[in-house]
Amino acid sequence: MKELQVIYDSQIFDFQTFGGISRYFCEIIPRMNITFDITVRYSENIYLKESKLCKHRLPIPQWLFYKYKNKLLKKNRKFSEDILRSSSTYLLHATYYEPYFLNRIGNNPYVITVHDMIYEKLPEFFSEEERKFILEQKKKVITQADRIIAISQNTKQDIIDLLHIEPEKIDVIYHGTNMQKPLKKESVTLPKKFILYVGTRYSYKNFGRFIKAFSLLSLKDKELYTICTGNPFSTDEKKLFESLNIMDKVIHIHASDALLYTLYNQAEALVFPSLYEGFGIPILEAYACLCPVVISNTSCFPEIASDAAAYFDPYSETEMADAIASVIYNRTLRTELIDKGSEQLKLYSWEKAAIQTKEVYQKAMNNKLK
Structure with missing residues (x-):
């Protein structure tokens, strides 16, 4: 060639x-x-x-x-x-x-x-x-x-x-993915317990339902936060947070690759609620950072993640919340998903x-x- x-x-x-x-x-x-x-x-x-x-x-x-x-x-x-x-x-x-x-x-x-x-x-x-x-x-x-x-x-x-x-x-x-542990760690103060949302928040990304699912978890767990990367929150998004009484529980961080590794690595789980994706690179990034994955059961997700993820119906806020809870409050399942993710990553x-x-x-x- x-x-x-x-x-x-x-x-x-x-x-x-x-x-x-x-x-x-x-x-x-x-x-x-x-x-x-x-x-x-x-x-x-x-x-x-x-x-x-x-x-x-x-x-x-x-x-x-x-x-x-x-x-x-x-x-x-x-x-x-x-x-x-x-x-x-x-x-x-x-x-x-x-x-x-x-x-x-x-x-x-x-x-x-x-x-x-x-x-x-x-x-x-x-x-x-x-x-x-x-x-x-x-x-x-x-x-x-x-x-x-x-x-x-x-x-x-x-x-x-x-x-x-x-x-x-x-x-x-x-x-x-080339996501790997950075040589130099970025200094940032993070909550002790958070779930992670990575990337853009276009309508088909299903961010609104994700936030409502998080609000259900937040009612029961006052120590749980959500960290989001991507663009800063819009006025409409902030209004949604206020209406759900979670304004102080949702944090936006503009993350470099080095900081993104830290976010994945310290998160209780990555939640990927999209209604449709062609592939889903954040799944691989999470695997590389030893972060368990909780994702939609639609489009390519079962193909890419196989049994190395917990799944939910992206149109059901309660099912999404239950799937997230099943991972972040069950250390055995969480460890199992991390191990399976490391194996699944070898395919890509x-x-x-x-x-x-x-x-x-x-x-x-x-x-x-x-």
């Missing part, structure tokens, strides 16, 4: 400062031992910045980037288009679903990774305009791809069911994902040469 040039376009790096998809690319690319190019000139993506993978990236002050963001991103697009029109042979791994590249890559093959089918599965959480824009582009890019990578068997089945793609065209490649690694992705690239090239 050394002779093959792989191009990654700027799409995901243009609109993610941080996030699971851009991190995914920055994890697999350096592990594949391939000749590659990332068509980014200007970006504030933190993983791209830290990895130093992008030879074209021009560092500029943050204030200047945001002042001229639209102009700079247009330059990224123009730069991507120019490289894709190159006469040399390459494979494109498109980083998102905008189909601008379809009439610019000629006979060169392309691969797309599908991270979830959330717009298709839970349309009620998105505006009609937003869905129409995403779905039209997404369907076009997925159906015309030479190979498709799905990040779970559940996601693969969703693609087959919703877009009627041949199963043979889709390869399942699981994510990994970025190294394995990189090897399998490289094999997909070869399949795409071979198919094009037939």
